[in-house]
Amino acid sequence: MCGIAGVFYQHPKHMTDPQTLVNMAAIMHHRGPDGFGYATMPERGVGFAHARLSIIDLVGDRARQPFVTEDQRLMVAHNGEFYDFKRLRAELTADGAQFKTKSDSEIILHLYPRFGVQGMLPYLRGEFAFSLYDQAEDTLYLVRDRFGVKPLYYTETDKGIVFGSELKTLFAHPDVPRAFSDTGLYHQLIQTMVPGTTAFEGIRQVMPGHVVSIKRVNGRLHTEETKYWDMDFPLEHQHDQDDKRADEYIAGVRKHLLEAVQHRLTADVPVGCYLSGGIDSCSILGLSAAASQEPVKAFTIGFDSAAYDETPIAREMAAATQADHHVMSLNSNDLYDHFEQTLWHTERTIYNTLGVAKYLMSQQVRDVGYKVVMTGEGADELFAGYPSFRKDLFMYGLDHLPAQERAEWQSMLEQNNKLFKGAMLAREEYVSDAFVAKMGFTPSCLQPWLSCTGFADKLLAPSRRARMEGYDAGQAIADTLDADMLADRHPLDKAQYVWTKTMLEGQILTWGGDRVDMANSMEARPAFLDHKLAEYAFKIPPHLRIRKNKEKWVLREAMKGLLPETLYKREKFAFMAPPAHTDPKKWQAMRDLAQKYLNKEAVEEAGLLDYTEVQALFALHEADDASAELQVQLDAVINHMLGVQVLHHHFVKTDVPAQAAAKAKALGWSA
Structure with missing residues (x-):
């Protein structure tokens, strides 16, 4: 886990001073406090930099990046983890590859020459973002993992491409302008970003599951973005309707999740767990404890408001697994005291101070000597845990049930989630014509934020307001979604797809994940976002994800033996700080x-x-x-x-x- 940065210029004469690359690494020292490296090919106008957090291969500087092959053909800088790399390394060695380190990152240098970029990606399992320059092709590749756990930004200046793990990394380069775009500012005010964009003019993100290829031809750079993976749900009529196979799906979830957890226990440093009062993190802790020889360190955030505090269930789960439990109790006014520093790391706005709480927790994790924790992020996305999913299912996916029964479930949902109405659930229905046209309805997960457009329209400074007149935020977001992945899908599949492409990548994995964890040099590993587990989960019929008004039913049953009875029976409780x-x-x-x-x-x-x-x-x-x-x-x-x-x-x-x-x-x- 680290930070990467680099440049790729149209002409070698533009090649930057190597100290600029070092400065770009230094400003994200928090991502990699254990050392830095840089490498350049001045005659090619290429340079990479790397700030290292050492988790795999701790011996000296052996695994220092960037890696450059002996023939100077390839240069690589990698952020994240490749799991199952030991097996791959053994297979590649048998095929003649010679490895110089024990680092998981080095497998790129041996997979790419054999299979090319698109060919090697199926072999890469984990959370990652990396840059790869091929001198023979004169091409820079920027690659991001399937769900966007690891960040990667880029921009094109007059001289060429500048890229890095964080926005401040790009801003550390003197050629990169620093200014809000009108649309970026607008979407900051309504919480939900347009996928692939940022708040700042000219700066984009590599989309999850995508490769950005920049090829130099006759002194000009040509950029192409290619998707290599997506959430491909079965067509609605292809879903299994046979309840007799429920036990098979339960066993399959248990098998795939355990495998994902075991892979994420791989490290040359201790691995802990985040623990809330939810099924997701409790499942991760339970499986980790069962697979580990020593007690697992568990970290919990507690709030001084009983309505939002989940520590009682977390304590029960920690006791059941004999975990070494660390609870951080926060007073209500602690959070705004650290708001500014948190935003320096998130580089985007946050709607709730949970992001601040997560920042403070990662600080405590690092202070007690841990660099790695596993988290429960992704379970709600795969197994339909959020209240908005049930709302969409009740409204659009249960036409066969009596209207009265659906209305009763809807009423119960609203009552049990009244604390979160106005945030996780909209105050009132909001209809986006663009989403209705694209998928048949406006997903409930976006309605709270699209309904904020009425406030954002007024809040913009007058000159910006004039330029944004007639702008349709829903249309801008909907236009980025792949229509082929939504066509003929079940309404629940559509809702989960939209959430994952917007709220998961743009919120949970940024200001609720990587950015506030890495702010304190701490790597979070979301086992549920293992793509092998995800591909299995996509096939689980909607009626087994939500069954008789019970969210995440198949996961709940798969983990029943691990969970305290209180938690097994409990409805999903959105984890957020008191407003x-x-x-x-x-x-x-x-x-x-x-x-x-x-x-x-x-x-x-x-x-x-x-x-x-x-x-x-x-x-x-x-x-x-x-x-x-x-x-x-x-x-x-x-x-x-x-x-x-x-x-x-x-x-x-x-x-x-x-x-x-x-x-x-x-x-x-x-x-």
């Missing part, structure tokens, strides 16, 4: 931060928001007749307003190249 308005101290802490970043001078200097409308939104939130649901929604919008101002301060107003150079000097990193 600001639920506690006077937290509200005041948020207000103090707003006084710094949302005052008239700060707002007008940034040129992002309309100060009058910012004040009007606060007034709407604090009105005597504001409902709890409206306040939950406006809490999110306020966090986004704060967020864009914080991002402006850190990445537009601040001289990031100078900041990176100072960091490199302080670390003693030099070319």
Whole structure:
């Protein structure tokens, strides 16, 4: 687990000073505090840099990256983990390959010459992002894992391509402009990004499951993006309707999940587990404990609000598995005290301070000597755990059931999730014509955020508002989704597909995952997002994912023997921090931060928001007749307003190249 960076220029004469590459690595020192490396091919206008977090092959500098082959044909920089690499290494060695390290990363140098990029990708299992330059083809490849667990950004300047694991890595290069785009700003305010985009002008992400190829032809760079993997659900009529096979699917989930967990226990350092009160993380801990010889270290976040705190169930699970349990208890006003620093790492806005809580937890994980934890992310995506999935199923996928029965289930769903209405569930139905045209309905997971467009339309600074007139956020998002993957699919499959392409990649795996974990040099491994497990889960019939109003039924049954009875019977509880308005101290802490970043001078200097409308939104939130649901929604919008101002301060107003150079000097990193 590391950070990568690099350049690929149209002409070698543009080749940057190697110290710039080192500076790009230094500004993401948190991703790789155990060492750095860089390599260049000046005559080809290519250079890579790498900041290393050592987890596999800890012997000296043997595994220092970037790797360059002896014939100077290939250069590689890799972030993440390839599992099952020992078997692959043995097979490749038998085929004549000679390895110089014990690192999982080195297998790329031997797979690529044999199979090419597209041919080698099926062999790569895990969470990864890597850059590969082939001098013979004069082509740079940027590759991201199937679900987008690991980040990878790139931009094209007048001179060529600049890429890196984080936005600040690109901003550390003096040729990369730092400015919000109108659409990027707008989508920050409504939480949901357009897949593949960022908040900043000209900077894109490599899409999950994609390869970006940049080939130089006659001094010009030609960029092509190719998909190599997707969530390919069966057609609706192909789903198995036979209840007699339920036990087969239960056993299959257990088998594939255990295999995914065992792979993610592979490390030359101890591996712990995140533990909430949910089925997902409890399953991971239970399987890890069963597969390990020593007690597993488990880490839990506790809140001082009983309505949001899950530590009682987490303690019960930890005791049942004899885990070494570490609980971090947070006071409500702790979170806004660390809001700014968290956003420096997330590089995007957050709707809920859970991202701050995760940042603080990763800090404690690192402080007790752990670099790696397994997490439960991905279970809800594969097995239909979120309340929005049940809502879509009740509305569009159960036409054969009596309307009264569906209405009763819907009412129960709304009542049990009333704390999250305005965030996880919309206050009222929102219809996007673009989504209706593309998939037949507007997925419930996007409705809370698309309904924020009414606020975003007003909040934009006047000049930006004028340029965005008539913009359809739903259309922009829907246009990125592969129509072939939605056509003739079951409504539940469609809902899960959309969530995974938007909320999972753009939220859970960024400000809820990699960015706040790696902020403290800590690697998170989401076992549920193993693509072999996922491909099996896609085939599980919808009626076994949600059965008689019980979400994640097949997973629940597969893990029944591991789970405390309370948890086995419990409904999905969305894990989020208490919103600001639920506690006077937290509200005041948020207000103090707003006084710094949302005052008239700060707002007008940034040129992002309309100060009058910012004040009007606060007034709407604090009105005597504001409902709890409206306040939950406006809490999110306020966090986004704060967020864009914080991002402006850190990445537009601040001289990031100078900041990176100072960091490199302080670390003693030099070319």
